Amino acid sequence: MPRHADPNAKEALVAAARAEFARGGLRGARIEDITAACGLSKGAFYLHFESKEALFGELVQLFQARMSACATDRTESFRKFAEEHGPVGPRDVQERTPRYQELVALDVRLDEAALEAMWEYRDVLGVLVRGSQGTPFEGALWELVDVEVNRVRKSFEDLQCQRTCRTDIPGELFGSLIVGTYLLLGIRMTRMYDKPDLAAWAAQLHTLINEGSQPVDFKNSVARSKP
Amino acid sequence: MPRHADPNAKEALVAAARAEFARGGLRGARIEDITAACGLSKGAFYLHFESKEALFGELVQLFQARMSACATDRTESFRKFAEEHGPVGPRDVQERTPRYQELVALDVRLDEAALEAMWEYRDVLGVLVRGSQGTPFEGALWELVDVEVNRVRKSFEDLQCQRTCRTDIPGELFGSLIVGTYLLLGIRMTRMYDKPDLAAWAAQLHTLINEGSQPVDFKNSVARSKP
DNA sequence: CCGATTTATGACCTGTGGGTCAGAAATCGC
DNA sequence: GCGATTTCTGACCCACAGGTCATAAATCGG
Numbered sequence: 001m002p003r004h005a006d007p008n009a010k011e012a013l014v015a016a017a018r019a020e021f022a023r024g025g026l027r028g029a030r031i032e033d034i035t036a037a038c039g040l041s042k043g044a045f046y047l048h049f050e051s052k053e054a055l056f057g058e059l060v061q062l063f064q065a066r067m068s069a070c071a072t073d074r075t076e077s078f079r080k081f082a083e084e085h086g087p088v089g090p091r092d093v094q095e096r097t098p099r100y101q102e103l104v105a106l107d108v109r110l111d112e113a114a115l116e117a118m119w120e121y122r123d124v125l126g127v128l129v130r131g132s133q134g135t136p137f138e139g140a141l142w143e144l145v146d147v148e149v150n151r152v153r154k155s156f157e158d159l160q161c162q163r164t165c166r167t168d169i170p171g172e173l174f175g176s177l178i179v180g181t182y183l184l185l186g187i188r189m190t191r192m193y194d195k196p197d198l199a200a201w202a203a204q205l206h207t208l209i210n211e212g213s214q215p216v217d218f219k220n221s222v223a224r225s226k227p
Numbered sequence: 228m229p230r231h232a233d234p235n236a237k238e239a240l241v242a243a244a245r246a247e248f249a250r251g252g253l254r255g256a257r258i259e260d261i262t263a264a265c266g267l268s269k270g271a272f273y274l275h276f277e278s279k280e281a282l283f284g285e286l287v288q289l290f291q292a293r294m295s296a297c298a299t300d301r302t303e304s305f306r307k308f309a310e311e312h313g314p315v316g317p318r319d320v321q322e323r324t325p326r327y328q329e330l331v332a333l334d335v336r337l338d339e340a341a342l343e344a345m346w347e348y349r350d351v352l353g354v355l356v357r358g359s360q361g362t363p364f365e366g367a368l369w370e371l372v373d374v375e376v377n378r379v380r381k382s383f384e385d386l387q388c389q390r391t392c393r394t395d396i397p398g399e400l401f402g403s404l405i406v407g408t409y410l411l412l413g414i415r416m417t418r419m420y421d422k423p424d425l426a427a428w429a430a431q432l433h434t435l436i437n438e439g440s441q442p443v444d445f446k447n448s449v450a451r452s453k454p
Numbered sequence: 455c456c457g458a459t460t461t462a463t464g465a466c467c468t469g470t471g472g473g474t475c476a477g478a479a480a481t482c483g484c
Numbered sequence: 485g486c487g488a489t490t491t492c493t494g495a496c497c498c499a500c501a502g503g504t505c506a507t508a509a510a511t512c513g514g
Binding site: 024025027028090093094129130131132133134142145156163164165166167168169170173174176177179180181182183184185187188191201204205207208209210211212213214215216 | 251252254255317320321356357358359360361369372383390391392393394395396397400401403404406407408409410411412414415418428431432434435436437438439440441442443
């Protein structure tokens, strides 16, 4: 039995590729630069990956799986919540019952988890935003965005039927607001070195979107109950 | 005096180029396709433009100028409004005075104008989003986005000082919400054939962001005054 | 130490598309 | 019609980067 393959060559290539992708996008990342960063030759790349696109495809699949997990986690968590705490109606919202407050806390936690996923894959997100036309990933992000907008739209419309959300806003527009905001935050993460306080972002966005930008004094006094 | 230049060659090239850019981005648009669409040869392109990037640069400048005009128009309109109607304070917001309602209407009109500009340049916007690494336009959109986020942040912080906006949200996050929402709507315009009802979008977004997503019944009753 | 076998190398091939330029075509004054 | 002049054409050049493959290097059993 002959020469052994470098055991950590593949993960080194993936790491170097992510760095190159982050720098210059899918097209701007040259294979020779990726391999050079690992002390390998161009040919070595093709021992581990079908092509540059194939490597990126693996990353995209991981990212999509992660985001998809966030979505299923959300529906599952809400289902469980309704099972354990019963349905949350308009009165709960109006009176800020403990049940409602727990639901808000859960929602914020789930949003934070989504932001966390975006932070970990912000390099992949950056490449997807830039798109790199001519590759299979041209519209990948926008398909994901459409899916997310529709998911938000649907859940918003459900809440509208239950009268726990205002009914004079189309769900589509609300979805664009949510997804657009999170997407831009993700894009801005691309250029950050230190991780921002994602929990604070999630909580503040939740407050802003639920209660609006007007001063809190104007809301009816029942609403606030801060310790 | 000899052969005349085709008088509408340049505008035909611009139109064809915009169509090609919309299809495949800056990189995906081939010069031969652009000229072929006008019944011209490849060489003719270089009689009118320095390069493909130069043509796109002209479009970007027009787009940037248009967006910049929207911004100056906004500050100017608000200045004039304050001059004519006096400053709008927290009480105006709380009691929905006619002065406040006029300000809201003005704000919505200005937002609609910005959406209109994005609609007209949605092809350019699409290319800028996709970025086309290696060109001078790589980060052009994100610079514009940063400028806009900061503009919104600053005006939001001013309103916070005047107590006409809630003070528990960082201006940066509010800016990301506004710009992110409008950017995503712009991106989604890229794939639309018919112009959506931009006035409705502007008005609904304004309502949603000001008053939040909670049912209107919960707001204090002074607030609503719909004919 | 040999040769079998798998891994790694990098010179080479190749398609692509931006940009060029010698020459053809058009249009004028005369 | 003729040449002068400007407009237009498209075959050609070339840089670039993805992908290939003959060759070399490493590592084993025997």
